[in-house]
Amino acid sequence: MKNSLSHYFCLDMGGTGTRGALLDIEGNELGRAQTGAGALSLGAPRSFEAIQGIWSKVCGAVGRNPKETKTVHIALGIAGYGLKERRDQLYQLLGDFAGITIGGDGYGALIGATKGAPGALISVGTGVGALRLDANGKTLGVSSWGFPAGDAGGGAWLGLRLFGDFINALDQIPSDRAIPETLIAKVLKITGPGTQDIMGWQRAARPGDFGRLAPLIVEGAKGGDDYCRHLLAHAARQICRVAQVLRTPDSNMIYISGGLGKILLPHCQKSAPDIDWRLSMADPVFGMFLLASGQAPEMQLLTRPGLIPRLN
Amino acid sequence: MKNSLSHYFCLDMGGTGTRGALLDIEGNELGRAQTGAGALSLGAPRSFEAIQGIWSKVCGAVGRNPKETKTVHIALGIAGYGLKERRDQLYQLLGDFAGITIGGDGYGALIGATKGAPGALISVGTGVGALRLDANGKTLGVSSWGFPAGDAGGGAWLGLRLFGDFINALDQIPSDRAIPETLIAKVLKITGPGTQDIMGWQRAARPGDFGRLAPLIVEGAKGGDDYCRHLLAHAARQICRVAQVLRTPDSNMIYISGGLGKILLPHCQKSAPDIDWRLSMADPVFGMFLLASGQAPEMQLLTRPGLIPRLN
Structure with missing residues (x-):
């Protein structure tokens, strides 16, 4: 039975x-x-x-x-x-x-x-999930390829970029946009202070660990820091590119969700104003x-x- | 005894x-x-x-x-x-x-x-080793932080960029510079043809695996492909930034070595002509x-x- x-x-x-x-x-x-x-x-x-x-x-x-x-x-x-x-x-x-x-x-x-109705959504967390449900019940999924090359614009992607700029700063390698001292100090607190600590951190780091660096960028951007704002805008441009694949001639409405999605929304609206961006709650x-x-x-x-x- | x-x-x-x-x-x-x-x-x-x-x-x-x-x-x-x-x-x-x-x-x-004398060398293989031996016997080492954020300009770094552009092409996400069809086909031959093959390849990939994609770029650049040439020039600019840290007021001579070093040398000479680049044999x-x-x-x-x- x-x-x-x-x-x-x-x-x-x-x-x-x-x-x-x-x-x-x-x-x-x-x-x-x-x-x-x-x-x-x-x-x-x-x-x-x-x-x-x-x-x-x-x-x-x-x-x-x-x-x-x-x-x-x-x-x-x-x-x-x-x-x-x-x-x-x-x-x-x-x-x-x-x-x-x-x-x-x-x-x-x-x-x-x-x-359950047709529509498109990009969820931006550690990774990026981008999906469109069509009227025939089929789903188009893009992004979500995973770390380290995929999910551009997501938390792990942001953290990986921050970490790359951080180690360049430790080498005093010239960069286009200087990473602020306060941010370097915050990352050092996470990795530990020595070269070997930092190498060890990276070697053991999972996507989630890189993703946990993203809030430092969000925080910095809120405080008006130029480096952090630029990085968030860069992430939003990646999300906008994904949106170009999801939009159809019939619909230019894209839902955005996820912890980072909410943060990136105003940047996306600025970068791709032709899309009808909606925050999904x-x-x-x-x-x-x-x-x-x-x-x-x-x-x-x-x-x-x-x-x-x-x-x- | x-x-x-x-x-x-x-x-x-x-x-x-x-x-x-x-x-x-x-x-x-x-x-x-x-x-x-x-x-x-x-x-x-x-x-x-x-x-x-x-x-x-x-x-x-x-x-x-x-x-x-x-x-x-x-x-x-x-x-x-x-x-x-x-x-x-x-x-x-x-x-x-x-x-x-x-x-x-x-x-x-x-x-x-x-x-054994003072001098500086950048070796570019899978990773990037950048060292300067000073007159006092001390060595300054930069880059070499490891994968995935470090060693910009090296083989794994190049392969990671290629792989990122490759998966974007599979999603038909717009890009600044289109990756050529022939190159996509070559990467697919390495990863396997399906979405799951490609995800699995990335998940299992070590720096050396990404590094083994670099020869595809070198080959494409030799054939005159614009995408590949651009990527090599981008790598060379990263190496030039590292060279700016190694040069001293006394010496602007930098040895370059490694399989990719030889390839990048002319790009480095073009990008930073003020440095006296020497190929180390x-x-x-x-x-x-x-x-x-x-x-x-x-x-x-x-x-x-x-x-x-x-x-x-």
Whole structure:
């Protein structure tokens, strides 16, 4: 006898943090928790660990037995979705749940923003997820290639640029725009003071570690620093380029979300005023509920546009 | 009773390849061999493995018993020299040799170029080693911070830029300078054809893997491609910035070496004509012999110039 579905456990799993909530079948939220990074780039066991951590916390909060998963559908929007082997491995690890839905972390955010209707969203966190849901239910996804070359304009990308300018400053190598003393001191506090500390920090640094440098830039820009403002404007121009791929002749509206998305929005509006930029306040976790409960189409990713002519 | 020294075993260990030679105490080369990457960034066991591989080959070629190390002084110029813990670990692993000298991989190249006299050299391979030996025997070293933010202008840096432009092209994201079709096809041949192949390639890629993309750029530039020429000129400008730190009021002569150094030389001459650029044909392995045999000062690295005011 098949158990009837009683709950949805929905998660938004990025390169820096993971958030999850338990919802009833009508979408009422019963409990919510968060933990550290759970992106698939860190490996499926790490993703599974993050899921378990949230599951235990949420169950604790609502007085549930965490072993009772047979009537619960789990739905994850996860960074590094494209890593198929790891995704398959995670599927196996989640076998105790009644049903499993996995999509890219940007997809939950997209569906949340559009309520399952066609539209486009760029979510800017540690990485950059850029997706457009077309009227035929297919999804075009660009960016999100991962670190170190991809996700231009995101937190890890910003942090990597800051770190590059920081080490150049330590060598007194001339630069176009001087990195302020106060910022150098802040980065040194994170890496440690010596050459070997700094080299060791970089060697061990994950995308999330570079991403954690981005708030220093945001803070500096708020204080009016020219270097930081320039770096944020540079990031916004990368996001605007991505937006040029997502816009269609029918729609020039782009939702933007994520911790950095909100920060970059005014820069994007300035850099690409022809696009109708909208800040999405939607919850990616709720987007995953819409998806898992059949109120939005399953993610059917199109092949990257530039790959299509080369696959034949 | 102490064994008297009979031989020097000298190595140049980079992020892509390792070369080594056995020399007698007068510096006559008896045998030579090479193997893959042995940089300390790959871990001391890997470095040790590379050393053992070359030692066996060289011993085989000259008809020596590889177990007889008690009269042999080993001297390594190694990439990732700054990783002190790993360097100490490697020291332990090499305990069977009569004596051990370890310096940065650039130092062997510098000493080889100047024959132990004061002077400056930038070696451009997978990474960038930039060193100046001063009249007081101290060495100023800049760049060489490692991947992914450091070593601007080197092979891994070039490959990372190419890969970034490549994935943007697959997304059809607008760029300032279009990457040619033929180059995209060549990178796809290395990564594999699908989105997941490409993501997986990047995730697993070491600096040496990105460095192995650089020859595609060199080849394209030789064929007159504008994108590739622009990228090489960009790399050369990074090298010129490093040269501005190494030059002194007394000397504007800079040696350049390494597989990419030779390629970038004409671009550097064009970009910074006020510097007296010289191509070093010297052998870094022989530089390590000069060092180990006391004909050049031991490497005494100065603190990075930009760190000095911040350490107090």
